[in-house]
Amino acid sequence: MLSKRSLVGVRMNFHTLAVLFFMLIGIQAFAADPVVGSSDEAVAAGKTVFNANCKQCHKLDQKYTGPALRGATDRQPVEIVKAFIKNSGSVISSGNAYYAGLYKDFNNLAMPTHEFLSDADLDNLLAYIEFGDKVDPAAAAAVGGDGAVDSAGGGIPNEYLTVILGVLVVVLLLILVVLGLIISVLTKYLTKQDLDEDDKEFVNQKTNLGKVFKSDMFVVIVTALVIALVAKTALDGLYSVGIQQGYAPTQPIAYSHALHAGTLEIECQYCHTGVEIGKSANIPSANICMNCHTHVQNIQGKEGVSPEIQKIYDAVDNNQPIEWVRVHNLPDLAYFNHSQHVMVGEIECQTCHGPIQEMEVVGQHSALTMGWCIDCHRQTEITTEGNAYYDKLVQVHSDSKDALKVKDIGGLECAKCHY
Numbered sequence: 185m186l187s188k189r190s191l192v193g194v195r196m197n198f199h200t201l202a203v204l205f206f207m208l209i210g211i212q213a214f215a216a217d218p219v220v221g222s223s224d225e226a227v228a229a230g231k232t233v234f235n236a237n238c239k240q241c242h243k244l245d246q247k248y249t250g251p252a253l254r255g256a257t258d259r260q261p262v263e264i265v266k267a268f269i270k271n272s273g274s275v276i277s278s279g280n281a282y283y284a285g286l287y288k289d290f291n292n293l294a295m296p297t298h299e300f301l302s303d304a305d306l307d308n309l310l311a312y313i314e315f316g317d318k319v320d321p322a323a324a325a326a327v328g329g330d331g332a333v334d335s336a337g338g339g340i341p342n343e344y345l346t347v348i349l350g351v352l353v354v355v356l357l358l359i360l361v362v363l364g365l366i367i368s369v370l371t372k373y374l375t376k377q378d379l380d381e382d383d384k385e386f387v388n389q390k391t392n393l394g395k396v397f398k399s400d401m402f403v404v405i406v407t408a409l410v411i412a413l414v415a416k417t418a419l420d421g422l423y424s425v426g427i428q429q430g431y432a433p434t435q436p437i438a439y440s441h442a443l444h445a446g447t448l449e450i451e452c453q454y455c456h457t458g459v460e461i462g463k464s465a466n467i468p469s470a471n472i473c474m475n476c477h478t479h480v481q482n483i484q485g486k487e488g489v490s491p492e493i494q495k496i497y498d499a500v501d502n503n504q505p506i507e508w509v510r511v512h513n514l515p516d517l518a519y520f521n522h523s524q525h526v527m528v529g530e531i532e533c534q535t536c537h538g539p540i541q542e543m544e545v546v547g548q549h550s551a552l553t554m555g556w557c558i559d560c561h562r563q564t565e566i567t568t569e570g571n572a573y574y575d576k577l578v579q580v581h582s583d584s585k586d587a588l589k590v591k592d593i594g595g596l597e598c599a600k601c602h603y
Contacts, residue, residue: 219262221311228587230312232565233305236535237298239563244317250295251286253313266306271297296539297446300532349412356405426515432547433509437495443483446541452533459522459533467508470499511546512537518554519601529590530567535560554601561595 234242241249256265260282268275268283272295276284287294301309374387396402444450453459458466473496482490489497499506514520525531533540538549550556565587568574574588581588594600 220257220314221307222315223311226308226311227316228312228565229305230308230310231316232567233301233309234312234316235560235563235565236530236532237301238309241295244313249293250290256313257310262310265310266303268295269306269309270299270301273297294539294542296534296542346416349416352412353409427551427553428513428548429551430547431511432545433511435509435545436507438492441540441543441546452540460527461523463521463523465522467510470496470506474500511548512552514552517602519603529564531564557601558596561590564590566590566593 238253242251242253244252244254246252260268260280264275264280264283268280272283272287276287371387374383379387444455445452455468455472456465457468457472458464477493477496481493482488496506498504526533536550536552540546540549566574566577566589568578568588577593578588581592584592589595
């Protein structure tokens with residue numbers, strides 16, 4: 185005997201499925217490859233690798249200079265992801281359709297190579313990408329979408345000011361529309377009432393646009409908008425003072441970092457000898473160039489002396505320094521020590537200078553603003569293993585659940601950078 189099926193029951197089941205569906209469609213879920221580790225140690229180590237090499241261009245759950253990274257091992261096999269991190273160009277040139285499309289979507293912006301990362305570094309990095317710093321979606325929405333306040337740029341982002349002005353204009357227009365509707369409704373109502381002649385004349389009067397434009401309220405609104413636009417322009421100008429991001433001057437010799445640091449894999453420290461021992465990285469003198477160019481007179485097997493290399497010979501013969509144009513300039517009131525960051529902090533050159541090994545003409549990659557530096561100090565963890573200098577600091581910091589970071593050892597103190 186067939187049992188009767190309740191239509192109410194079917195409707196309830198449909199409603200339940202509908203509710204579940206609409207609850208789930210807003211959730212972006214990724215299934216990480218099972219090979220990727222998820223231990224706290226791997227995630228913590230991966231975060232250090234991420235902060236040192238990836239943070240300037242990527243975020244885990246939000247599109248930035250590059251794409252959001254979480255779910256990378258769901259979109260491509262782990263080995264291909266690792267190969268792309270180490271050398272994105274080789275993977276793209278191999279014909280990988282996904283990464284070729286990604287490269288095109290981001291305006292052919294090449295990611296720097298990371299050949300120096302070991303397999304353990306890559307495993308830890310993927311662990312952090314897939315399982316690190318996950319935030320509650322509601323909390324993330326409450327603070328702006330990505331669950332963190334980005335202070336790298338410093339000040340109020342230009343986009344926020346534009347949005348604020350746009351919202352103010354829309355609100356004013358809505359107020360005018362609502363006032364117009366209220367006036368229209370009141371006029372229709374009053375015309376049906378028994379009014380004396382003066383009141384009827386007032387109710388039936390026509391709108392005089394000339395008077396509206398000359399009214400105090402219109403003048404106040406226009407003045408407020410003009411002041412807001414002028415203030416926005418002034419703020420944009422103030423926030424850009426001293427920022428030379430993208431500055432790439434023409435040098436007296438067409439020196440290619442892409443050739444020397446990229447193709448030939450010459451270490452940065454070979455030419456910039458002061459980077460590990462002093463405050464300044466120093467610009468190499470002609471005699472350092474001559475270590476190689478005494479024998480190398482041209483490139484790619486060409487005969488004769490290259491015109492650019494000849495300029496080095498002329499500088500040496502005439503005992504005149506090569507007048508290189510400085511690219512990265514910090515204000516005199518800011519103190520920065522290369523050896524402190526490179527030797528002690530073990531920071532890679534690319535962290536601040538970008539993919540220098542891919543640049544034909546060197547340009548300023550990062551903003552180098554105070555906010556940018558402070559954000560790095562807030563996020564960068566201290567490598568304390570094997571260094572007795574940090575033993576007492578680690579002991580003092582042992583009660584904290586967070587890793588020891590630069591900010592915990594005075595990295596945010598004004599006198600550290602301003603003296």
